[in-house]
Amino acid sequence: GNSVTQMEGPVTLSEEAFLTINCTYTATGYPSLFWYVQYPGEGLQLLLKATKADDKGSNKGFEATYRKETTSFHLEKGSVQVSDSAVYFCALSDPQGGSEKLVFGKGTKLTVNP
Amino acid sequence: EPEVTQTPSHQVTQMGQEVILRCVPISNHLYFYWYRQILGQKVEFLVSFYNNEISEKSEIFDDQFSVERPDGSNFTLKIRSTKLEDSAMYFCASSERLPGGYSPLHFGNGTRLTVT
Numbered sequence: 001g002n003s004v005t006q007m008e009g010p011v012t013l014s015e016e017a018f019l020t021i022n023c024t025y026t027a028t029g030y031p032s033l034f035w036y037v038q039y040p041g042e043g044l045q046l047l048l049k050a051t052k053a054d055d056k057g058s059n060k061g062f063e064a065t066y067r068k069e070t071t072s073f074h075l076e077k078g079s080v081q082v083s084d085s086a087v088y089f090c091a092l093s094d095p096q097g098g099s100e101k102l103v104f105g106k107g108t109k110l111t112v113n114p
Numbered sequence: 115e116p117e118v119t120q121t122p123s124h125q126v127t128q129m130g131q132e133v134i135l136r137c138v139p140i141s142n143h144l145y146f147y148w149y150r151q152i153l154g155q156k157v158e159f160l161v162s163f164y165n166n167e168i169s170e171k172s173e174i175f176d177d178q179f180s181v182e183r184p185d186g187s188n189f190t191l192k193i194r195s196t197k198l199e200d201s202a203m204y205f206c207a208s209s210e211r212l213p214g215g216y217s218p219l220h221f222g223n224g225t226r227l228t229v230t
Contacts, residue, residue: 043118043120043205043223043224044157045221046218101172103159104149104157104158105156106155107157
């Protein structure tokens with residue numbers, strides 16, 4: 001079945017540090033890939049997405065590239081801010097594989113210190 | 115920006131009681147979902163709903179669970195007889211179309227259900 005594995009947290013960084021959160025996936029079809037973010041006390045918000053191989057999703061300084069050869073969708077940001085502190089979820093959707101649901105990773109909690 | 119709203123934000127109930135979690139999806143959305151997240155674990159799919167019927171459900175969504183769109187705006191999740199292991203954060207979501215890369219899910223802030 002479809003699954004998502006992302007790096008265990010928590011991750012603690014200083015402001016302006018470089019961020020990478022690794023995500024790899026297993027899917028039967030050609031999934032779309034997503035990163036969702038959950039700020040404290042709030043719901044999940046779509047951060048970025050990519051729908052096919054080599055697509056790069058980007059938003060708010062975050063980027064992730066859909067790598068089919070390594071089945072990965074790592075999240076990166078060049079310079080994090082305190083306001084980026086949140087839990088980040090990698091997810092996939094594989095409707096061509098017969099399911100419309102989102103499959104999530106466990107989430108990675110990021111804390112950015114001033 | 116329109117948003118998905120969920121009520122209540124926190125519900126405490128005793129084991130064996132029925133609970134109804136309420137959601138108001140974004141008004142022009144057609145697909146509705148419930149997910150849950152047990153503390154410290156993955157966000158898990160429960161059920162999807164389209165055209166007034168369940169379109170997909172997970173193994174978690176057994177006979178104790180039901181969903182309803184009673185009046186064209188609310189979307190509810192009912193747990194008939196709660197168990198301790200039902201304690202979790204329950205998220206409602208909606209989308210304009212199927213999410214497969216074309217239409218993102220919009221999530222509510224969640225209802226934290228505590229079963230004692």
